[in-house]
Amino acid sequence: MPSFGKHFAPLALRGYQRSWLAADIVAGTTLSAVAIPEVMGYTSIAQTPVATGLYTVIFPTAVFALLGASRLLVVGADSATAAILSAGLGAAAIAGVTPNSEQWVAYTSFIALICGALLVLARVFRLGFLGNFLSTSVLIGFLTGVGVQVATGQLPDMLGIPKGSGGWLEQQWHLLTSLGDASATTSAYAAATLVIIVTFKRFAPKIPGAIVAVVLLIIVSAATDASTHGVAVVGSVSKGFPPIGLPDGIDLHDWGTCTAIAFSCVILIIAQSAATSRSFAMKHGQSVDVNRDIVGLAGANVAAGLSGTFVVNGSPTKTQILDSQNGRTQVANLTMSTIVLLVALFFTTALTDMPKAVLGAIVFLIGLDLIDTAGLRRIARRRRSEFLIAVLTAVVVCAVGIEQGIVLAMVVSIIEVIRRQYEPRDFVLAVSTTGQLSYQEAASGNQTEPGLIVFRYDAPLFYANANRFVDDVQNLIDTSPDPVRWLILDAGGLDDIDYSAGVALAGLLDYLDAHQITLAMARVDPGLVDTLRSDDLLDRILPTHLYSTLHEAINAFRSDSASSR
DSSP: OOEEOTTTSOGGGTTEEGGGHHHHHHHHHHHHHHHHHHHHHHHHHHTOOHHHHHHTTTHHHHHHHHHOOOSSOEEEOOHHHHHHHHHHHHHHTOTTOOTTSHHHHHHHHHHHHHHHHHHHHHHHTTGGGGGGGSOHHHHHHHHHHHHHHHHHHHHHHHHTOOOOOSSHHHHHHHHHHTGGGOOHHHHHHHHHHHHHHHHHHHHOTTSOHHHHHHHHHHHHHHHHTGGGGTOOBOOOOOOSSOOOSOOSSOOGGGHHHHHHHHHHHHHHHHHHHHHHHHHHHHHTTOOOOHHHHHHHHHHHHHHHHHTTOOOOEEEHHHHHHHHHTTOOSTHHHHHHHHHHHHHHHHTGGGGTTOBHHHHHHHHHHHHHHHOOHHHHHHHHHHOHHHHHHHHHHHHHHHHTOHHHHHHHHHHHHHHHHHHHHHSOOEEEEEEOTTOOEEEEEOOTTOOSBTTEEEEEEOSOBOTTTHHHHHHHHHHHHHHOSSOOOEEEEEGGGOOOBOHHHHHHHHHHHHHHHHTTOEEEEESOOHHHHHHHHHTTOHHHHOGGGEESSHHHHHHHHHHHHHHTO
């Protein structure tokens, strides 16, 4: 079947096949059934009116579809960025700005615009790598902490208890001490929502249980006039086109506070969106263009800021739904945007009697999905130190705050990188009687063969680990069972040497010269040769003692040993 739009279509739609259209429309329709209650629920996290949730998947989603590179990534409201946004504005306590007010929405839109600007800068200066400073383990810990915050934050609405003030721990204490005031009717709506969604997920996963729960319980609420029986309902939802224009009532003196909140959101947007688009692209054998996706995310956040809503992000859950429904391209997301726009224009009155407990239960389950217990178990099995970092990040997110958690996540990730470079694994090569090479942990008394130590250090040499490198080499030489004649440095894991490390290496050469030990290097890349030359070390090591392979270096030692007998 021929393609169309080859030269003029957006990047994510190039090469589009007409045969994909039906599948994309069906997938987009199904996605909208899931996304509508989900994004409405996210407004309880962002503390904005329900209609603003719908707005996040109208223009922002469409703009990403036109500007981004990913064929499947769904952009819209996201629980983690909504939580960062709400926590940041709440902590800032900007005078006169209260949750769910018009001015609060104006500030959330202003922060979305700043996110768009920061993402543009990230693209111009190719800062997409910043997302890599959230390691997988730290990101799991961060999202787990957010999940706990999100899930527990819905319990007051689900139980009909007023929300407590203060930090997360204070709010949980207020919840526990107020359980006696819980509303049985409100709790019943929450319980019914949970049962419906879990049942459909278990026995009929292709049917969106969330939309079934919403429709069914709105009917029950309206028929029983639930609001007169103490059940909090959504109430009037703004009908019509999303408001277009710059946010009003912003005090530009608050730009620094808003920029700090936006920066936290941007780091997570880059990390989460890049990881999501990369995983689904690889699954389908497609290429990944993170920088082009950043352009799409920038445009999406600008669109959010200009259409009266809050920060948007790439959504792993909605992207997974789109993929499971056999969506092929962003046409599915454009279909969803169109359907949500129609709901905003003509059908918001049907949402008036929706109990807030229903939305709370939907978001509660989304929060639970963010708690990646399986991922934490995998980390614990494979790397205990990273598990502790993930747990620490989760605890800080819950007990201190989301913004502090994301800063900690970045700092801890960087510290972990430095720690690994400072204490890399080092090895001594062993040669079997059949000539097979194998690496053993470098330990006192290890040698490759009498008179020879082949040493491997799995990290670049820099100021922090250079002295440790020298100490390890000296310890091997001093404890060797036989006098060492040659030290061969396997440079396969050593691709750079900074100035401080060069000075330390020169000191090691003095030590080797004093002990009449020859230094040779194997598997040296051209860049390292240039560095050795610029540090005036190449003449001391001698180019004749640089070998392409370990076998060549070991054979050279053996020939030298034979000739000196």
